[in-house]
Amino acid sequence: MQQNFKSSYNVHVVRILLTFVGMIIVGSLLRSLLLPSEFGDYGHYRPGAVTEEANREMRNKTNDSCLDCHYFVKKIHLKGVHEVVSCEVCHGAYSDHVKDGKVIGEMPVYRGEEIKSLCLRCHNKIIRARPPESIKMIAMPEHLEEKNVRTDHVCNQCHHVHAPYKWIKEAREMMGLPEKWEGGSSWKK
Amino acid sequence: MEEITKIKKEIDLDRRGFIKKVLSGAIGGSLLLVMPATAREIAEQIPGMKEQTDLFIADKKFAFVVDITGCIGCGSCCIADKNEYQVPDGHYRTWVERYIIDDHDEVYVDSPNGGLDGYTEPRDDIKNPIRDTFFAPKLCNMCENPSCVQVCPVGATFRTEDGFILVDDKRCVGCSYCVQACPYSVRFINPVKHTAEKCTWCYHRVRQGMLPACVNVCPVHARKFGDLNDKSSEVYKLLHEPHVISVLKPDMGNKPSLHYLGLRREVI
Structure with missing residues (x-):
């Protein structure tokens, strides 16, 4: 009777051990099936993801890559204070335009009121939150009234968008006016 | 008679040359349009990055x-x-x-x-x-x-x-x-x-x-x-x-x- 009891006790232990071994085998099988092979080589992640992220398509390039072909724009753009403005902000990403050295799409060129809204992203005075010393700011339509022009004028009627002072300078030279003009209504002396 | 054939030959030669030139020009020109212009490499803004081929960037923080x-x-x-x-x-x-x-x-x-x-x-x-x-x-x-x-x-x-x-x-x-x-x-x-x-x-x-x-x-x-x-x-x-x-x-x-x-x- 006692012998019988002892043997059945051992059977329980063996069963538990067997279950544990079975769980470990099934667990490690599932793990090897579900985890990518190189997972954990450098940490708790898949190193392949680093390469994938590093090989993502670069959609924006630099101004140099745009001006490489657009040499007439280059001549104007790099001479004015707007040389710091990125081409791709107004005209869209490089990779929408050129692929493998070939033109694949036309880029938007803004006109009229659209230009005005682009200019005012940076130069709008009514947005008080910006450092006044770093950028020239104007209020519309006060700026037009001050310059004695019609209030329905858009920015690029006086300013070249790529070099804002280009035409102003040329006009001043033609009129024989000094480089810097102090005071508000400048053209009426 | 010999003179005339000579002149004709010369014209023929010229014509052939002319056609050759036109054809080569046309083919060359169209090839330029078809072939991709070699995109110039843009200068690196962070120097020494293109030489790094390891999985992680070395020596930079x-x-x-x-x-x-x-x-x-x-x-x-x-x-x-x-x-x-x-x-x-x-x-x-x-x-x-x-x-x-x-x-x-x-x-x-x-x-x-x-x-x-x-x-x-x-x-x-x-x-x-x-x-x-x-x-x-x-x-x-x-x-x-x-x-x-x-x-x-x-x-x-x-x-x-x-x-x-x-x-x-x-x-x-x-x-x-x-x-x-x-x-x-x-x-x-x-x-x-x-x-x-x-x-x-x-x-x-x-x-x-x-x-x-x-x-x-x-x-x-x-x-x-x-x-x-x-x-x-x-x-x-x-x-x-x-x-x-x-x-x-x-x-x-x-x-x-x-x-x-x-x-x-x-x-x-």
Whole structure:
């Protein structure tokens, strides 16, 4: 009777051990099936993801890559204070335009009121939150009234968008006016 | 008679030559149109990056500095970011916040469409005189102790040995645990891919020696990116010389690598 009891006790232990071994085998099988092979080589992640992220398509390039072909724009753009403005902000990403050295799409060129809204992203005075010393700011339509022009004028009627002072300078030279003009209504002396 | 045939031969020769020239010109010209123009290599903005072929970037420790006092809030960075990653509408990898503080220390913050359309309207709900106004661009802080990595249950977000926190969109299950864990709210679930997404400091551009897209387009150089191991770099000088410089939420203990120049205590 006692012998019988002892043997059945051992059977329980063996069963538990067997279950544990079975769980470990099934667990490690599932793990090897579900985890990518190189997972954990450098940490708790898949190193392949680093390469994938590093090989993502670069959609924006630099101004140099745009001006490489657009040499007439280059001549104007790099001479004015707007040389710091990125081409791709107004005209869209490089990779929408050129692929493998070939033109694949036309880029938007803004006109009229659209230009005005682009200019005012940076130069709008009514947005008080910006450092006044770093950028020239104007209020519309006060700026037009001050310059004695019609209030329905858009920015690029006086300013070249790529070099804002280009035409102003040329006009001043033609009129024989000094480089810097102090005071508000400048053209009426 | 012989004379005439000679002249005729000469004309024939000339004609053949003429046709040859025309044909070669036409073929050459059309070939020029068909063949791709050899795209010129753009100069590296971060020198020595193209030679690095290992899995991780060696000998460089990148840091990002945002100059609060310089930002004009034009939103060029937001446009460049949307262009680079084609981020779905309503989600932002980087955005610009406008802060207005009145003389009663009341803080007004807004960020219409993440600053993507620029700031066109003034705040007209402010009664008291304004004491301080500025813009605060936000992006991934690339923490040294990232909360998002700690909580990810599947190892889909991780910190590389070169200090970038990236997302593995093949492993991400979209549980958005990391979105909640990030103290800076830079993460979102991409509505198309249903995986977590965030600013990577343009890891793919940096690997090719290019500056992050937002740094590249900033017209006032308010966003600065550079190597802290290079003692002549601008970011090294900014972080090792006396400046008003801080990180966001230092009490969280995340140790961000994104620093703000001229940061006000009101920015969170």
